[in-house]
Amino acid sequence: MAFKKTIDVQAAVAIAAAEAIAAKTQGTFGVGGLMLDQHGNVLQSLHNNVVKQGLVFDPTAHGERQLIDWYYAERAKGRDLPPPQDITIVTSLDPCCMCAGAILAGGFNVVVAAPDRQAGINHDTAAVFHALPEALRARAASTFSYPAILGSSLYARAASGATPKSFFIGKTIAEPTQALCALVFEATSDEVMRLFRTDPPQEQLRDPATLAPGHAITRALKQVYPDALAYRCAPHAPDAGLAPFLRQAMTRDREHGGAGDAVALLDSFGNLLLCMPGRLTQSGIRSAFMETTRAYAQLRYKLMAGATPERQDEVRRHLGHPKDGTFVFARGPDAGAASLMDLGAYGSTMEGPLPANNPAQLQYVAPAIAQAELAAICAALPPLYSDIIRIAPTQVADRALIDAIAQP
Structure with a gap:
């Protein structure tokens, strides 16, 4: 390194900016970051990897999320790393809800x-974190730092949030470096978003259950x-027929250090594509949903990388974008x-935005909190989530499925 x-x-932000430029060169969101210990040693630096080779590789591969998974992976290998409270992540862009969580x-x-005024957890730049559930706001205020940017341009700002750790001698960011971080992200955002809109509409999708058992798509899926x-x-x-698959994954989730969660992905025809547990013993943030959405994206990527346009189209038609299907959580989100x-x-x-004909794309079986409380949490999220996507988890309608998952 x-x-x-x-x-x-x-100097730390300059490293993050260099990673953001590398991300732009790769054709993904121009965001970068690094991880420092309590003495300022650079443990790792990474950039966004949502897109590789012009294809969506992993929608969860943001810089901060990858750094945290790297941290847990290194500790699992036996590396002596400081506890998280002594670690500082420096990022070129305000963390989204996934990375903030x-x-x-x-x-x-x-x-x-x-700042990121669409998806950033401090999207209003007030550093009071109203986008977070109330119980998390004080913790964010004590750990999220927004250093001062001295000057008179549009990029200037006063310091807010927590004071950076004491090993930092200089605690401000230069205007040109701040501008670079903002502009590199802006220069990549529209092009990457275009890649998320290359999937065919639902009416053009094809049922993967009609493929021969030996077809490459079927074999890769299985x-x-x-x-x-x-x-x-x-x-x-989803109905009670899904319960055995969820319960099996819930058991595996407990074996992997979780509380018994699982997430299934159904396609637009109602086929079960994936049902996965979390892997919290490997990383504290490898939840069942993170495992499921990442596995599906990487399955599609592996089938399409280096393939002809015709083959890519075949994959997209048989393995459609998840927005046309349904994610089913065994346990609903909490605060x-x-x-x-x-x-x-x-x-x-x-x-x-979710398709107009599929507003209940995100469903859960067993609630963790009242529906009204969950709806309020979602309504408070930054604009990307609350106004554009309009995230609205709902409980499954099938009573037999709810009862089956509630059984001990």
Whole structure:
């Protein structure tokens, strides 16, 4: 790694900006970040990897999320790393809900350069964090730093949020570096968003259950989840037939350090494509939803990377965008940081408005909190989630499925 240590906020943000430029070169969202220990040693630097080779690779591959997974992976290998409260993540762009939830769930500190008025957790730049559930606001105020940018341009700002950790000698950001962080993201956003709109409309999708068992798409799908296509319901209407698959994944979630959650992905025809547990023993932020949405995106990516346009079109038609199907959570979101992360990751998967004919794209079986409280949490999220995507988790309608999951 070229950079070994930094004890200056400006120097750290410059590293994040360099990563953001590398992301732009790759053709993905121009965002970068790094992780520092309590002495300013650079532990790792990464950039956004949502897009690779002109294809969506992983909608959850934001810089901050990847840094946190890297941290947990290194600790699992036996590396002696400081506890999260002694770690600082420096990012070129205000964390989205997914990354903010991951940061808060792990207990890390963060220093933020540019604002993000659509998806940033501090989208209104007030540093009071009304976009967070109330129980998380004080924690964010004590760990999220927005250093001062001295000057008179539109990029200037007063310091807000938490004071950066004491090892930082310089605690301000230069206007040109701030501008670079903002402009690199702006220069990439529209092009990357276009890639999220390359999937065919629902009426042009084809039923993967009609493919031959030996078809490459079927084989790849079953390699990821052997029970794929073993269950089918009416479109967007999961019923009690899904319960055995959810319960099996819930058991595996407990074995992997979770509380017994699972997430299923049904396509627009009602076919079960995936049903996965979390892997919290491997990383504190590898929830069931993160595993499911990432696995599906990477399955599509592997089938399309390097393929002909005709083959790519075939994959997109048989494995459609999740927005046309249904995510089914065994356990509904609550007011905690991990659920904020999941809701944010869901937003990163959708990236745009839900289809008018599929407003209940996100469903859950067992509620964790009252529906009204959950709706209020979603309504308070930054504009991308509340106004554009309009995230609105709803409980499944099938009483038999609810009863089956409620059984001990």
